[in-house]
Every structure is written in C-alpha cells, then in structure tokens.
Amino acid sequence: MKAQYKWLPWLFLTPALIIALVFTIGPFLNTIVLSFTNSTTLGGGTFNGIQNYLDLANSPQFWISTRNTLLYVAVVVPLLMVLPLLLAVLVERNIPLIGFFRSVFYSPVVASMVVVGLIWSWLLSSDGAVNGLLEALHIIQKPLPFLTDTTLLLLSCMLVTVWKGLGYYMVIYLAALGNVPKELHEAAQVDGAGSGRRLWSITLPGVRPTMLLVGLLGSIAAMKVFAEIFVISSGTAGPGGQARSLVYTIREVGLGLSGEIGYASAMSLALFILTIGFSILYLRSQRTDQLR
Amino acid sequence: MARPIQARTPARTHRRRGATKRKTVEYTIRYALLMFVFVLLVGPFIWQFGTSLKGAGESIYTANPFPASPTLANYGMVADTIPVFRYLGNSLVVATSSAILNCVLASLAGYVLARMRFRGRTLVDLVFLATIIIPFEVIMVSVFLTSRSLGLVDSLLGVILPTAVTGLSILIMRTAFMALPREIEEAAMIDGASDWQRFIRVALPSVQGSLVVVAIFAFVFAWDDFLWPLVILKDSANFTLTVGIQYLSGTFTSNQRVVAAGTMIAVIPLLVLFFSLQRWFFRGVGEGGLKG
C-alpha cells in the first residue's frame, strides 16, 4: 500500500482530470487573466493591471459582502455539521415507514428555490407564522422585522440554508453511519452505555472523516451563498443591499448585458482565495487522519 | 434520545416484558421526533402539491393549502402546454448519464487519491477542490465558448459533459475509500490480486453506500440545473424539464396552479428515485465488504 506509483494513478485520473481542466480549470485560468483587464460582458479586454483589485479594496460593497459571507460561514457551518448528523441517527434504523420519512426529509433539497423563498417569506413576514408563534408565546411584543432588518434578514437566510441543507448532509452522514461497525454499538450496549454516550464515543469518532467533509462542503456552500438571499429578499439583498454575499455581488456586477467581467473576475478570485483557506485546513486534517 | 434496542442478549430475556414496554416508549419517542421534523421540513412540498390540485375557481393566496375540490386538470394543462414527456426524457438522459459518469470517474479518481502515493497528488487534490469552489456564473461565458469550439452547442452531450464528474463526487468517494479498513485490501494483495482487481472486487463493493450518494447528488444536480442547459440549448426539442417548465408561465399569464403542477412533475421523480435508493445507503462495509 505504501508503494510509489508512477503511471497507474494517472491512468485512473485522466478522464476526471480532462473534464475538470477543460470545463472548469481552463475557464478559471481565463478568469484570472480577465481579472487584470477591463473586460465587460460584451467586449473590452484591455489590460489594466491591478486596477480591479484596487477598486475592490475601495468598494464598501465588497467589504460588506465579505463580512456577511464570513459571518454566514461562522453561523451555518457548525449547525450543518451537527444537525444533519442527529437527523441521520434518527432515521438510521429500519423501522416501519422510515423510507417515507427519509424521502420527505430530503424533499427540501429538491424543492424549487422559488417555492422555498415564497413559503419562507410568508412564514417570516410581519404577520406570518413565526411572528405569530413568538407573540403567542409572549416572547416578543410586536412582530420582528425578519425581512426588512439587515441582521435579521441574514439570520433568516441562514435559517433557510440550514433547513434546506439538513436532508443533503443527512444523506452523506447516512452513508457514513453504515460504515460504523454495528458490533461496537452492541458491545457498548452490553456494557450499559446509554444512547447519548454511544453517540459521543462510538458514532462520532466513526464519522469523523465525514464530519470534516461536511464541514468543508458546508463551508464552500456557505461561501457561495446566493439563492437564499436572493429569494428571501425578493432580489434586493435587504434594505440598501446590505445583506449581500460575495456571490450575490459577483452576480450583480458580472452577469447581465452590461456586466463588468474583469471586475467580477477579480472578486471571484478573492472569493476563491478565501475558500481555498478552508480547503487547505481540510486537507491538512485529513492528512493527519491518514497518518494515524 | 430513546435507547435503541437491537441485540437482546440471552441473559436479558427474562426482562422481556420490561424491554417490550421500553420498546413501546422508544418507538413513541422516535415517531414523535420524526413527526416533528416532518412538520418542519414538509411545508413547501405540501403547499406546492395542494396548489397543483386546486381548481380554477379557488384562490391560491390563502393560508389553506388544501384544495376544496381536488382536480388533476392542472397536470393536464402542463401536458397541453409543453411536450412534458419529451422534456422528461431529455432530463432523464442527462441526469442518468451524469450520474453514471460521476460514479465511474469519481470512484476511479477517488480511489487513487485515497490509496495511492505518487508525485503531484496534492496538486491533483487542489485541482478537484478548485472545481467545487469556483462559482459557475463566473466561468460560464468561457465554458460556453469552449463548448462551442468543441461543437457541443445545442446537444444534450453539451449539457452532460461539464457535469460528467464534479469535485464533490470525487471528494465523497475519496472520503469513503479512506474510511475503508486497509486490512481488507491487504488481505487481497496477499492473495496476489492486481490493483485493478482490488479496486473492482474489494474496494468498490464496500463503498456502495457512497456510490449511491454520488449517483443521487449527480442526478439531482443535473436534473435541477437551469442556467447552463438554457444557455447551451437552442432548439426547444432538446430542452430539459427545468428549462421547459419555465414556459408554463408567460409574460402575460401566470397560472400558479399549473406552475405548481409542473414543479411537482419535476420533483416527484427525484423523490421516487431517492425513495428507491435510500435503503442502499447501508450496504457499506458491514454487509458488502466483509462478506465479499
């Protein structure tokens, strides 16, 4: 297993590499080139040095986007690492009707974002169910402005991201739970370990690599958040556009017929560099796992 | 959480009555939790389904999602308005091809990255990670120009190829192979099996659960993708379902019941697929690998 391979890995990797290089990496290298030009959607393309990056540094919108994006990761990722695991444990065992429940729990993942946005903006509206419930419980006196206050709007979007991601990461955890040897659970049970204790000392270590994977995927997804903010705020990113994320801003400046591709490319590169930080953390931790 | 009772040891049989009682309690709690999550997650689905069954005389902007007199007429309208079976067929071709290609290419690449040591492995890791991070919107124009130079415009192949293998699929497979106990393969190596045989006969069957996850994710992703098929396809005969159902509401008509019916037609196959595949999640190490 420790043998050094020469050509065999490349034989296995070639098809995947070709697809990745032709359809993603190549265009992305092109994006890097474009980030040093004043290209627009419809033309341009004169080299303008690091002008786009200077513009970025001076753009309040860029910094708001970056702040919101990092905030998003900080709140959403821990929740996405834990809640779907609990859900997976809940639906793991084959009891009657469990297939039905698993499928229903997956349904938010495939539900159309438009419908999700519609429903959640109803629930979160000032006379919606969430405010109604909070008022009935006397937690609040008057409705909270979930949709018109920047901070609350961001929190609402995070809520939707977690809600929509539950089923997705549950699936990844389910596949991993199958890999935790049943014998360990049985032995622990004989020893009188409670279910909470078994979750902590058997299940968690067993799905550790998967938790890291979910953490990475969750971070990347949170870094790229766009749709939730767009649909919950009906395309305005909150009052004054202050609940914008990086991808939201990238789309705003880069897409459409008068899009500034050069500038948007520079911003994407900034996003890429931020995200690659998480990825390197992930690869590091995996390498340590492998060495153990 | 309730205490799962799986393996009753002979020594405990005299406490059967107590166990049965505890079992009842456990089931009650488990189903109560399941119902709780069900209510949290199922809302949009119910609302959409309810709307799709509402008749022409019923308002859809009411709190009550249930139709007074359910009708299937909206589904008929979908079929009258767009060639829904043709679009379903196209989507099926695209999503199935994408799922198969992802399974094959990602398991090859994931196996190499998890098991073989070779020069350049970190670079390859980063290339695949990068493909997950890069937002597609940023590179879309370049991808379109590449596809055009490869003659892929207006073909289903052009829709499929850019998603033929994703970094996500590779990561999932890589994580799955890494979680496999090495002993299994080492035993096969002593038996003199070649690398290829070890991969096909030992490693692959042990990660069935993850393969199913990759298949589902790739299928769902390809099925739901909207922007890319819209951009690359010209002839309406080639449209996939997500593009096609856009034509259910025009600029001057917007019958939300028919739109809801169209969305249901797009979502139900995904849930059926998920329902029929979910029990395979658990054919991982426990059942497939060790026995085989």
Added chain:
Amino acid sequence: MKKLPTIGFALAGVVAIGLTGCGLGSGTSTDSGSSSDEITGEITFSTLQLKPTFTDYIEGVIDDFETANPGTAVKWIDVPFDGAQEKISTDAQAGTLPDVINLNPNFAQPLEAQGAFVNLDDAMPGLSSKFVTGAWDAFQVPGEDGSFGFPWYLSSEVTMYNSSMFETAGLDPNSPPATYDELFADARTLAGAGADFTGMHPALENRFITDLGRMGVPLMNKAGTEWTFNTPDAEAYVAELADLYQSGVFPPDSLTQDHAKETEAYQAGQIALFPSGANFLTIIEENAPDIAKATNVGPQITSEGGPTNVSVMGLLVPKSSENKATALAFAEYITNAENQLAFSKIVTIFPSVTEALADPYFMDDSDGTVESKARRIAAEQLPDAENIVPVQFDDRIKAIVIGKVQLAMKGDLTPAEALDQAVEEANAVTAK
C-alpha cells in the same frame, strides 16, 4: 506519462479561450459580405417568454410569412425571462445572436451602444412614421444617431383597485385616483379604515424611477451620461414615500419587496390599490377569482403636465446576421398593422403601429367588462406616452438607486442624502 498531453491540451484550451473571450470583435465583425438582398433562406427568430400564450399566434404568423415568401424558413426560439440576459450575452460574445431578436430597450441598449444592430433609419428609411413616437424613440442610443429596433407590442399602466375595499373605507368605488396626490390620499384613507388591508405597495424596483419621470423630474442629462434626479421634487417624493411607509400605508415588509410580491399582495387581498400593466387583469383572474370580481380600473397615475409611461418591446436585427434582407423583411412583416392587431386581441397588450392602434377594437368597451375598460383607457393614453425609464437604468443602477431609497424610507438616510448618494454611485457605474 499521461500527465503531459493532458496539461498540454488544457493549456491550448486556455489560450484559445483567452483569445476568443477577450472581445466581441470576432463574432460581430463578419457582418457584411455574404448577405444578399434577396428574401430567401433560413433565419432564426427569438422572443422573450411568449410561450405558451402566443404559441399559436407566432407560429401562424411565421407560416404566413413563409407562404408569402417562398424559399424562406423561420426558426423560432422562445427565451424565458429568467436567464435571458445570460443567454443573450453568451450568444453575443460567441457571435451567435439570432437574426431577429426580441429585446426590451434596456436589454438592447448595451448591444446597441456596441454597434451590434442594423440601423433602421438607414436600412428602412420612412419606417419611423408608421409607429407611435414614444415607442420608436425607445430604441435610440442617447448621444448617437440611428434607431435600432422595430417597436413591437406595448403595455401601459392603468390603476387597478379593489372597489369593495374602497367602499369599506368610505371612498367612492367609481372614482379612482388619477394624480399622485389623490393616490396617496386614497391610500391613507384605505390604510386607516381599520380593516385587514393596507393602502398600496411601493414596489420600488418597478415604479420608483418611472414615478420620478412622471412627476417631471429630469432623470438624466441629454447625452445620457449623467444622472440628475436629485432635485427638490424628487426629495419631496422620497420624503412622502418614507412617511407612507412609516405610517403603515405600505405593508410593513414591502420595503424590500418587488412587483411580483405586490401582485401577490393584491391577489391575496392585502392591498387595495394596484397600479400596473393592464395585462395583469388576466393574471388576477387566473389566481384570485374573488379579488378579480371586486377589481375596477382607472387611468394611469400622472402628475400635472407630466408624461404618461409606456413599456415597449422591440425586434432588432444584428449586423452579424447572415441573412439581413430576410430578417428585416420578417421583422417588418410581424410588426405590421394587421399582425399587431391580431396579437393585441389575444391579451391586453397594444400595437405600436399607429394604424392598428386606431382600430375601433380598442375604444369599444360596450361589453362592460373591466378588461375592455382597461383596454380603452390604456389605448387612449398611448399615443402621447413615452418610454420614461432611460435605457441606462439597468439592473445595477436600479439596485443602487432602490437601495438608497429603501434606506431613506427606513429613516437611515435623509431623502436628500439618499438621492445624492444614489446619483453619485450611479454616475460612477454609468461612467465605466
């Protein structure tokens, strides 16, 4: 061993993309040459989300055109509104725009400014006299000569309102507001009626800039290079909006909501007034039959001496078309009086050709339905209407302006600050 060829291939790909990706030039420079003046051969024709309502109509017109011009074939593509900009821009970059393309003035402008379209003043002199002036002017580029689009169908805003809510609030259900002062006064009365509805919805992204134009606020300078809407009149209007929002005449969540949410709120019986395109009557009927029964219409809200607004759709022929003669002939054919009249009879939209607009059909509301009343009102206001929204008011400018107005409505900025900042930031983007 396998590595080298792969990377070599990828690099070759990158270089190729870099070359083509950096300019529109490669696509559009092949404009003349092969095209003949004969009306024959195949063209592609793209529309903006006209399926499914007009499928039969469009196919019918295409058939007639092909019959009248043997040897021609028209291939129809309909692009949904979602993603339309992306699709058009990738096509423009690749030089694969359709021969006849349906765009609104905003979508058309960046391409017009690039010189992507055939100038109709040169190609078809005398054409302009056939069309409603406000519609023809919508496809000109400020500061440049030439007109680039055949005006096609028009839509014009009317004021829809819920007459039973008017009664509840003690207003005369037969006298809708006609000016901004009346509109806001009525909205205040409606919101104060103590019922479970409010007055109206601001739908800023759809209406704010049009409102300013209708109030006579100069939106841009003549050259179309700078925004100029930070005037005292505009300030007063923003202050009014802020007051209406803070005093609950607009629904609490409406600050960040768009026209789709406004439509939904009207259909759900949450607001009483709904100024919008007459074509929305059909949509209300489809989705909320009860509300539709109570709905009545009045004319577009205007201010003293200010213009009325018209929304225009047009057909443009790219210079890159290899069959311009046929493309122009087809665009002229589908926009002629007869075809436009037939088009307008399917839903409440309006022809841009003067001759068709004069048809008695538009003035006849003897059947007493709200639709025909709306049709008459809209048709009456069309001949003098303008396309008020400047073509430069694209999604980015819109986001900037609306964002600032939202902050002013919330009370975070004063109206003057909001408008000054909006003008400054919008100018920075427009200048690029």
